[in-house]
Amino acid sequence: MANAWKERVEKENVQADKANAEAAIMRSDMDGSVASMGRSQASGGSKRSYTTQVLKGRLDELERELANEKSRREKVESDLAQLKK
Numbered sequence: 143m144a145n146a147w148k149e150r151v152e153k154e155n156v157q158a159d160k161a162n163a164e165a166a167i168m169r170s171d172m173d174g175s176v177a178s179m180g181r182s183q184a185s186g187g188s189k190r191s192y193t194t195q196v197l198k199g200r201l202d203e204l205e206r207e208l209a210n211e212k213s214r215r216e217k218v219e220s221d222l223a224q225l226k227k
Contacts, residue, residue: 160192167196 163193163196
């Protein structure tokens with residue numbers, strides 16, 4: 143009987159964690175495609191694969207933003223160099 147309660151509590155905790163993760167995704171400023179990709183992966187996999195997919199999507203988004211910032215910085219530096227001439 144104790145094992146049944148333990149399994150039930152663990153199942154409820156996993157479901158609560160999944161619901162919290164989905165709510166966090168909805169609140170975040172990620173684009174819809176990344177969020178939907180994470181949810182579709184979660185339905186067929188474990189909580190760990192779900193989190194991994196979401197984090198990979200977020201990392202890709204941050205890398206794109208970093209590349210944009212680098213290109214803007216290079217443009218500003220070149221404009222500054224021209225002004226100094």
